[in-house]
Amino acid sequence: MASNPPASNLDLINECDSFPHPTTSPQAYHAYTTTLYHLRVAAHPETTLGYILPDVAAVLHNLPDWEVDDESIPRTITLISGSNEAARSDVVARTTEAMRMTGHFKVLEKWRNELYPVYGPPSGASKKKELLFSMERCAAPLFGIVTYGVHLTAYTRTTGADGKDEYKIWVPRRARTKQTYGGMLDNTVAGGTATGEGFFESLVRECDEEASLPEELVRSKAKQCGTVTYFYIRNATAGGETGLFQPECQNVYDLELPSDGSVVPKPNDDEVEEFYHWSVSEVREALGKREFKPNCALVILDFLIRHGLITVEDERDYLEITTRLHRRLEFPLA
């Protein structure tokens, strides 16, 4: 049986950052953004907060709290009820709960009871970002809002015979029973950040829950190294409806562990099957086989790039990849 050719690094990016780019595919981008409905709130009528598919928009027609405009350019769905965060969040909760009750949307079957934040444009002299409302996590792709998370790569580093650094990366395999991407490879620690939780605090919590990493070590040694951002259009591997929109912003952290093996990640719940301690070539082989969850592949590529383990000399698409890992999204951010 012939095996598939290995994925290039750019293939991995294209599979995760799949929404067309306005700079390089202006026609496709225009076609998408004029067909979709732009999510807005009455207080910021010019600011798009997410993209909604026409199929989903159909369900929001004739609801009292929402105004759907099919004729405007772009088409819009505006939350017209609620003049502050709490009131808007209540309306959104009622709407998403009602959508769940219809049983129409498969993604809503994975209800998490976790609220994710939606921000408005910077305002006032302080340029503070306003929290407009929160929304149940599993409904986020129906409204195409930006979601946030933290991804950490734990690794060890030793000096090789040639005097160069030799890296080994801790890679978990997701439990085969997990609802999404079961059995795929992941980043050492990764999770979503809910409303009201600080990014670093959510990292500390996830490091304990997912990898049994001691809090004190994480607080003193985990280093934020930037972000990875992309705009994913859900396909069959994500489960649930396909074609939904997931613009995501991941805060990226590195954690160098002692090379003597005195600290190693261990599964702490049933989400992780096993942790591997892999060389860079083992990691790259698994990338080529598409074994990583799509967005985790991007975080690994960012790690390899930041540590000089992929360079412009050995990667044909380097200059494209380094920009694609940091997509500028068209929505207000946290």
Add this chain to the structure above:
Amino acid sequence: MASNPPASNLDLINECDSFPHPTTSPQAYHAYTTTLYHLRVAAHPETTLGYILPDVAAVLHNLPDWEVDDESIPRTITLISGSNEAARSDVVARTTEAMRMTGHFKVLEKWRNELYPVYGPPSGASKKKELLFSMERCAAPLFGIVTYGVHLTAYTRTTGADGKDEYKIWVPRRARTKQTYGGMLDNTVAGGTATGEGFFESLVRECDEEASLPEELVRSKAKQCGTVTYFYIRNATAGGETGLFQPECQNVYDLELPSDGSVVPKPNDDEVEEFYHWSVSEVREALGKREFKPNCALVILDFLIRHGLITVEDERDYLEITTRLHRRLEFPLA
């Protein structure tokens, strides 16, 4: 005398990455890109290679090797002579030389006798990038082509009393007599990469020329850590005509030097006045005072972000800055 308020990190980005973004300023972007002339070559009639101001386009009217279309959307200037790289480069050399002779363009007074590459879209099964032609360095902003370079940050790292890393960064001050940005702060080593030169090889050369850093050390210890990309519209500080376009792609390198001071950068020509060995807070103060050359400020910000010295917790605009340092350009890249 009142001093100016310090620049925020986002101010520094906005001053260097000043061309409007299509995602967040679609109207301004559209206004620019429909007013400008799009540089093309006959072999790739759909691919824009750079942006040309109407003032510059006027000079290219009625030249035999170029076809100017004022009526198309977008407006185009197409190089119609030359069917291969050498022939196109000859035509471009004749054109830029003729433009220089008129004495009309101030930027052409700084003729460098250095050729910069212009690439076409990836082609064929190998997705190889085709070198379309080369152009004299100082003419690049008149045609708005992407230029490439290498920027290295040399630093030392020690462990502070709190167990955290303490960084000191080597920062040169440009000679006051330098034609551009005289007296401003720079990255430890930085330079443009000409046609035919590899990025890493150009880095090794510049490390010797600008900072007397030993070749063997640079080859074994300098690490590529990604790129910084931005789209600059030249203003008065750049010298010459204002409003010209400079989309740039900088390969970014780190070089950790021994903390015992056994290797330190030293000026090797008259381009650098002095090297400072500054703490992070000294560097940040100089950034706030706009003492860095604009694009070098971005490379320093990228360094501080990659090393966890700026985080999402202490920088209001973190999530915007991390994407803005990696702008996706609309032109084919090397």
